[in-house]
Amino acid sequence: MEGDLIKIHKWLLPLSWLYGAVVSIRNELFELGVLKSRSFDVPVISVGNITVGGSGKTPHVEYLVNLLKDIAQVAVLSRGYKRKSKGYVLADLDTPMTEIGDEPFQMKHKFPNVHVAVDKNRCTGIDRLTTDEATNNTDVVLLDDAFQHRYVKPGINILLVDYHRLIIYDKLLPAGRLREPLSGKHRADIIIITKCPKELSPINYRVLSKAMEPYPFQELFFTTLEYCDLKPIFEEEALQKEIKLQEIQNYNILLLTGIALPKQLELDIRKFSKNKHLDILAYPDHHSFKKKDIAEINKRFAEIPEPKIVITTEKDMARLICLEGIDEAVRKNIYTLPIKVKFMLEQQEKFNEKILSYVQKNSRNSILAKSKNAVKPKDSHHSRNRVRTISFRNH
Numbered sequence: 001m002e003g004d005l006i007k008i009h010k011w012l013l014p015l016s017w018l019y020g021a022v023v024s025i026r027n028e029l030f031e032l033g034v035l036k037s038r039s040f041d042v043p044v045i046s047v048g049n050i051t052v053g054g055s056g057k058t059p060h061v062e063y064l065v066n067l068l069k070d071i072a073q074v075a076v077l078s079r080g081y082k083r084k085s086k087g088y089v090l091a092d093l094d095t096p097m098t099e100i101g102d103e104p105f106q107m108k109h110k111f112p113n114v115h116v117a118v119d120k121n122r123c124t125g126i127d128r129l130t131t132d133e134a135t136n137n138t139d140v141v142l143l144d145d146a147f148q149h150r151y152v153k154p155g156i157n158i159l160l161v162d163y164h165r166l167i168i169y170d171k172l173l174p175a176g177r178l179r180e181p182l183s184g185k186h187r188a189d190i191i192i193i194t195k196c197p198k199e200l201s202p203i204n205y206r207v208l209s210k211a212m213e214p215y216p217f218q219e220l221f222f223t224t225l226e227y228c229d230l231k232p233i234f235e236e237e238a239l240q241k242e243i244k245l246q247e248i249q250n251y252n253i254l255l256l257t258g259i260a261l262p263k264q265l266e267l268d269i270r271k272f273s274k275n276k277h278l279d280i281l282a283y284p285d286h287h288s289f290k291k292k293d294i295a296e297i298n299k300r301f302a303e304i305p306e307p308k309i310v311i312t313t314e315k316d317m318a319r320l321i322c323l324e325g326i327d328e329a330v331r332k333n334i335y336t337l338p339i340k341v342k343f344m345l346e347q348q349e350k351f352n353e354k355i356l357s358y359v360q361k362n363s364r365n366s367i368l369a370k371s372k373n374a375v376k377p378k379d380s381h382h383s384r385n386r387v388r389t390i391s392f393r394n395h
Contacts, residue, residue, distance in 0.1 A: 048147025053260030072139035080118030159188035258287035
C-alpha cells in the first residue's frame with residue numbers, strides 16, 4: 001500500500017523542526033525575490049522530488065529524452081553526484097564514470113547523440129550548454145534532480161512522488177526523508193506519482209488524487225515501472241546475450257544493488273524468481289565499489305548453487321563495468337535489469353502533448369518552432385496503448 005516504506009525517527013523531530021525553519025526561510029527569500037531565479041531563452045524542464053533517495057528520476061528523464069530526441073537536440077544537465085571532478089564537465093563516450101557520476105554515465109551511453117553535462121551550478125551549466133560551440137545547437141535542457149535548485153526557473157517543473165513513500169505521510173529530515181516542507185509542492189507544474197502497483201484500483205486513484213491535494217494549475221499523473229529482459233554487462237564474455245524476464249525463475253540469484261530503495265526491487269525479484277534461492281547484497285546509494293566489495297561479490301556468487309546469475313541495476317552497472325578483480329564466473333553471469341516508465345489511466349498521450357507543445361512553442365530553433373509536425377516525433381505516440389520503451393544500449 002502507499003506509504004509502506006516510510007520510516008519516521010520520532011526522536012529526531014526537534015531537529016526536523018529546526019531544519020524546516022531554515023529551508024522555509026530560504027524558500028521565502030526566493031518567493032520575495034531577495035534570492036533570484038533565472039529564466040532562459042531555451043526550453044528547460046526540471047525533474048526532481050522533495051525526498052531523499054530514489055523516486056524514479058532517471059527513468060523519467062530517459063522517458064523525456066526518448067520523447068524529444070527525434071525532433072530536437074536534447075541536453076541533460078545533472079549535478080553529477082559523487083563525481084571526482086569539479087565545475088562544468090561535458091561528457092563524451094570516453095569520459096570516465098568517476099568524472100561525471102553513475103547516472104550521467106548511464107545516460108550518455110544510452111543516448112550517445114544527446115548532450116550530457118554535469119555542473120553543481122545549474123545556471124552556469126545551462127549557459128555553457130547553450131553557448132559553447134560543441135553544444136550551442138541545444139534545443140531543450142532537461143534538469144535531473146533540480147527541484148530544490150531554485151536559481152533556475154524551469155518552464156515546466158515536474159515533481160516525482162514515490163507511491164511507497166508519499167510525501168503527505170513523511171516528515172522533514174532527519175526524522176523523515178523530506179528535503180523541504182510539504183508546501184514546496186506548489187512549485188510543481190506536473191506531479192507524477194511513480195512506482196504505482198499495476199493493479200491499482202479506480203478508487204485508489206481517486207483517494208490518492210484527493211490526498212495529494214494538487215492545486216488547480218497542477219496536473220496529476222500516475223506511472224508504473226516495467227521491467228525488461230535482462231542484458232549482460234560484459235556482452236563479449238556473457239554466456240547468453242539476454243535472459244527473458246520470465247526465465248528468471250530458472251536461476252538461483254545474487255541480487256546486487258547500490259541504490260536508495262532496494263526493498264521494492266527485492267520484492268519484485270522474488271515474484272519473478274518463484275521462490276528460487278535469492279541472496280541479497282545491498283550497498284548504499286551511489287556506492288563506490290572497493291576491492292573488498294568485489295571480493296565479497298565473488299565469494300557470495302561462488303556459494304550459490306547452479307544454475308545461477310547476478311542481477312543488478314543499470315545505475316550499478318555504470319560503476320561495476322570499469323572495475324578490476326571481478327571473477328570470470330561473475331563476468332559471464334552478471335546481468336542488468338532495465339526498466340521503463342509506463343503511464344497509467346491512458347494518460348501518456350496527454351503528458352506527451354503537454355511536453356511537446358511546450359518545447360515547440362518556446363524553442364529558439366525557428367524550424368522547430370514553426371514546424372507543424374514538431375509535436376509528432378518519429379515513432380510517435382499516436383496510440384494510447386503504445387508505451388515508449390527505454391532499453392540499454394550495449395557499450
